[in-house]
Amino acid sequence: MLKGRNVLIGITGGIAAYKICELIRMFKRQNANVRVVCTENALNFVTKLTLENLSKNPVSINEFDVEKFNPEHISYADEADIMIIAPATANTISKIANGICDNLLTSIVCAFKKPIIIAPAMNCNMWDNPIIQDNLNKLSKLNYKILEPESGYLACGYEGKGRLCSVDVIFEEASKILNQKQFLSGKKIVITSGGTIEDIDPVRYISNYSSGKMGLALADIANEYGADVTLITTCDTKRNYQIINVKSAIEMKNAVEKELENSDCIIMAAAVADYRAKNISEQxxxxxxxxxxxxxxxxxxxxxxxxxxxxxxxxxxGFCAESENLIENAKTKILQKGCDYLIANDISRKDIGFSSDYNEVTIIDKHGCMKKLSRASKSDIARQIFETIYG
Ligand SMILES: Cc1cc2nc3c(=O)[nH]c(=O)nc-3n(C[C@H](O)[C@H](O)[C@H](O)COP(=O)(O)O)c2cc1C
Incomplete structure (x- = not known):
């Protein structure tokens, strides 16, 4: 299943480093190409010779040990389909979360635009440290896949959470990502998200409760499925695909129109204000x-x-948010708007929709065909929307 896929494994200086030998073998058994980069501290726990023999590739540690003209932190980042950092020490996690690039491994991460899995392992008190938790939350919000450690007896003698998750879990998660259908590859998909902000004066505005979560989930899933994604949003979001920040409906319209010609699909998940102040007071x-x-x-x-x-x-x-007569209103709307699909949202329910991480929608196409998607996470709903449109 993984034949020819390029897996880059980053090993840092934790006691669990020896477990990664088995992970390398699992990928090799599936005919993946494996390359290993280590921090210098990792080599206190596992030898370069072992890692080179298992991966059948030279193991790189220092970014200045270069023989070729091509800097390794860039060429490795370009070549790999996925990067796995396991075990990830508290030190390396914190460096990555703060954009520090002081060795080959952290420099690669900084230049890496494809999925990154981080499998932390550390003493339970280090794991509980709020600074480490903040750094992990930051990375999770930036779409790094964090595989939480397990609880149990730790090598340091403590009992608690901090043991590297099983290498089977790491392998399965990586395989899932690598085998994901890349059916949006080569497609340029533009998504809008968030509620527009319409100024009244320098301190007041009209807006709505849209959190931008549905649009963000669509953009993340399109990116995962291999699309070239542009997210036009009113929200403060950081991702490794293109984000265009806008505020008002007029700004959003200009940005969408600019992207229209070169795009294959535009999904308008933003909650655009129907009205704006006729005159914005300067004072x-x-x-x-x-x-x-x-x-x-x-x-x-x-x-x-x-x-x-x-x-x-x-x-x-398009998306339409309705608080009553969802389907009838949506059917009328798709005819009025002339779009290809309309995703109808019931905003009267508290357990889905605005601000929630869940949604339940009905997809209506221009011929009037309907498909109901039951309550699921916004990511799952996004997946099903793309599978309906491009399936
Ligand atoms: C025996 C021993 C075991 C260690 N195990 C861990 C560990 O499991 N997790 C961790 O975050 N740090 C661990 N450390 C501390 C790290 O090695 C240290 O923070 C180091 O600076 C990490 O460097 P690196 O992130 O560049 O690999 C351990 C240190 C020693 C001496």
């Missing part, structure tokens, strides 16, 4: 003695409708 609006104040609102452009009119071969997908 903060002062409180007066009047009990009422009026702000004139004007209609925002209907981005979904406009791009559906302008499109050539692109697949255009």
């Amino acid at each position: 903060k609006i002062k409180k007066t003695d009047d009990d009422e104040i009026s702000i004139t609102l004007v209609k925002n452009p209907d981005i979904l409708k406009e791009i559906s009119n302008k499109k050539t071969s692109q697949i255009i997908v």
